[in-house]
Amino acid sequence: MAPFCGNAGALDVVPDPSLTRFISAELTRGYFLEHDEAKYTERRERVYTFMRIPKELEKLMTFGFFLCVDAFLYVFTLLPLRVLLAVLRLLTLPCCGFSGSRLLQPAQVCDMLRGLIMVLCFSMMHYVDYSMMYHLIRGQSVIKLYIIYNMLEMADRLVSSFGQDILDALYWTATEPKERKRDNIGVIPHFLMAVLYVFLHAILIMVQASTLNVAFNSHNKSLLTIMLTSNFVEIKSNVFKKCEKNNLFQMSNSDIKERFTSYVLLLIVCLRNMEQFSWNPEHLWVLFPDVFIVVTSEVAVDIIKHAFIIKFNDITADVYSEYRARLAFDLVSSRQKNACTDYSDSVARRMGFISLPLAVLLIRVVMSSVKVQGALSYTCVFLCYLGLVSLKLLNSIVLLGKSCVYVKRANMEDKLFERPAAAPSSSGKTPGRAHQARCPTPSGKQTTHSFNDDLEHVNPGESQGASDLRHRTPNKDLLEIDRFTICGNRID
Numbered sequence: 001m002a003p004f005c006g007n008a009g010a011l012d013v014v015p016d017p018s019l020t021r022f023i024s025a026e027l028t029r030g031y032f033l034e035h036d037e038a039k040y041t042e043r044r045e046r047v048y049t050f051m052r053i054p055k056e057l058e059k060l061m062t063f064g065f066f067l068c069v070d071a072f073l074y075v076f077t078l079l080p081l082r083v084l085l086a087v088l089r090l091l092t093l094p095c096c097g098f099s100g101s102r103l104l105q106p107a108q109v110c111d112m113l114r115g116l117i118m119v120l121c122f123s124m125m126h127y128v129d130y131s132m133m134y135h136l137i138r139g140q141s142v143i144k145l146y147i148i149y150n151m152l153e154m155a156d157r158l159v160s161s162f163g164q165d166i167l168d169a170l171y172w173t174a175t176e177p178k179e180r181k182r183d184n185i186g187v188i189p190h191f192l193m194a195v196l197y198v199f200l201h202a203i204l205i206m207v208q209a210s211t212l213n214v215a216f217n218s219h220n221k222s223l224l225t226i227m228l229t230s231n232f233v234e235i236k237s238n239v240f241k242k243c244e245k246n247n248l249f250q251m252s253n254s255d256i257k258e259r260f261t262s263y264v265l266l267l268i269v270c271l272r273n274m275e276q277f278s279w280n281p282e283h284l285w286v287l288f289p290d291v292f293i294v295v296t297s298e299v300a301v302d303i304i305k306h307a308f309i310i311k312f313n314d315i316t317a318d319v320y321s322e323y324r325a326r327l328a329f330d331l332v333s334s335r336q337k338n339a340c341t342d343y344s345d346s347v348a349r350r351m352g353f354i355s356l357p358l359a360v361l362l363i364r365v366v367m368s369s370v371k372v373q374g375a376l377s378y379t380c381v382f383l384c385y386l387g388l389v390s391l392k393l394l395n396s397i398v399l400l401g402k403s404c405v406y407v408k409r410a411n412m413e414d415k416l417f418e419r420p421a422a423a424p425s426s427s428g429k430t431p432g433r434a435h436q437a438r439c440p441t442p443s444g445k446q447t448t449h450s451f452n453d454d455l456e457h458v459n460p461g462e463s464q465g466a467s468d469l470r471h472r473t474p475n476k477d478l479l480e481i482d483r484f485t486i487c488g489n490r491i492d
Contacts, residue, residue: 053307056320064256073392075359083115106175201357257353275369325410328403
């Protein structure tokens, strides 16, 4: 006698078991999905979330990309004008008289330091032969170049992290109030360290661009193929790790910075190749397939990586709207009268994007690739500068308008209009994040709220999930966290 499960769920004894009866039962038995409705509804929502990831992620990437464009164009357009205004103020001090405790405002001092760093580094870059570096790299084997390129990517991340600390230390040392007890090595040593950092970082990016140029010009494209496949290794190294919302935010910022840097490197490669072929427009179409492949692979890797991270960690696709609102809040708050940092520095701390080395290298490549001779050429350069200024202003206006919309939509505008509280401190500690932690926020208090609190303001319906997240993650203010603070920690 063989037991069989009847319709009522009890064990029924079939008097005449046979193979025919078993096959018939297999063909005619039924089941009801509605008995486990919650599970199947959750599976369907995961599919819909997976399908929404490309759209939501690219919205964040596009917004962050134009933030990097704004900070990058600032170096070429408004920074020279601000340096000129600071110099005019110094020259007119004997005529207008001296009033106050400072010769220059802190922002003007920082602008002067940035301008001096760029001028010195650009002068030093003239002694670096790009062609010799290209042929030296081209003579290496494919495997060696692949290893070199990966080492350069890792070195770029490490140098960017420490480089922003060097620049912050320089700015704070140069603008620290005189009545405060000073515990530093002086402005000149900090300035020399900043110049050395920007110069070495620019050379590092030049080697990256040269390696990518070699990959483009190789006959069998094997190096380019290997470099593209290395992007997909990034999926393996990130997808199968536990990732909280704040970790994902830093990862998204890193992807924005890397995508923008890749586009600038591609621009440098195209400029160098067009120069070698006497600016023949037909050669641009030869480069276009490789450029398209590189850009497409970057986008595809980002989408796949974020889609599976969202899936494996049960995070909703709406989190990218929250991240976009956080970046928009940074932009709007930096425009306030009592802002404690320049917007370009805010982008550097948030995304790890430092514009000075990249700008120095781009100016060096453009000036070596484009020969400027005669009055007509200088007129064209001036018109290009006016075009860049117009593009910078238009981009800033559009970004500011969009940021106001995102902040208002996230119900975060009340923080902007609250009066910031003074946060005096008598300690002599100087470096970047310690000073940044003392800087007042638009909420009227010192920066003690966590990113989870910001998420509650953005989406009150997820306050319970944010509360659970607060118990699992350290209580760090996102304004104090740069691109490498969280991502450098081990995620259990």
